[in-house]
Amino acid sequence: MKKIKILIGSLLIATLMTGCASKKNNNITIVGSTAMQPMIEMAAEEFQHHSKVRITVQGGGSGTGLSQVQAGAVAIGNSDIFAQQQPGIKAEKLQDNKVAVVGIAPVVNKKVGIDNLSMEQLKGIFTGKYTNWKQVGGKNQKIIVINRAQGSGTRKAFESDVLKGESAIKAQEQDSSGTVQKMIAATPGSISYLAFPYLNKDVQKLSIDNVKPNAKNVENNDWKIWAYEHMYTKKKVDKKVKKFIDYIYTKEVQQNLVKTLGYITIHDMKVQKDENGNIEEIQK
Incomplete structure (x- = not known):
């Protein structure tokens, strides 16, 4: 009887641990730019309606977002600047997803x-x-x-x-x-x-x-003060992270949410900017 109780107890603990791990694996934590925060929070809210993923979005600034994603502490680091512009960040080890312009x-x-x-x-x-x-x-x-x-x-x-x-x-x-x-x-x-x-x-x-x-x-760059909204990740990401970033690129988000909140969709840009501030026309 004692052995049975121990076995049952072990199974319960294993089940609980599996459940906790499962919940943890369904979480996406996003940290960084407060300029991006309203857009990402609303997109996350919509995304969660038709997925089992739980998304937490926090501010802290672009520098925090970049350092946290580089350290592996979060899945996505939101940034208003290129990773190359932030001291201590190894941009070549991160994936740059430009999801909007602000x-x-x-x-x-x-x-x-x-x-x-x-x-x-x-x-x-x-x-x-x-x-x-x-x-x-x-x-x-x-x-x-x-x-x-x-x-x-x-x-x-x-x-x-x-x-x-x-x-x-x-x-x-x-x-x-x-x-x-x-x-x-x-x-x-x-x-x-x-x-x-x-x-x-x-x-x-x-x-x-x-x-x-x-x-x-x-x-068209008549207004000179603007930046890309970057969602930086590691080079290899979980499927759920990729699905969320893909969702940000959908017409539903780009043509509705992005514009409604006051950002500019990537698809409407007539020019592009590199990390050194150089501007060139986009050939379409």
């Missing part, structure tokens, strides 16, 4: 009194050349720069396209796009930058050289 726009507190800057003026603000809005056509008010944290892909993309190798001034830094959005709305004289999906009526988005920040202008 525009990035400078934003100011609505009481600043301007809606357009030249690219040189924008660069001058973030490098410390201009410190008062009066110097660039606004009110006599101190400029308060709010930057993203160093690990932010949105920050790296913005600085690459705007600062062109010059260093940004020291300023307060925020970890997430949502926090930046709220701070700009609440802080007089403030300026920062946000991915298009985070633009709303509470902040004033700026045109650059009289070009408006919208999808059409990103598609």
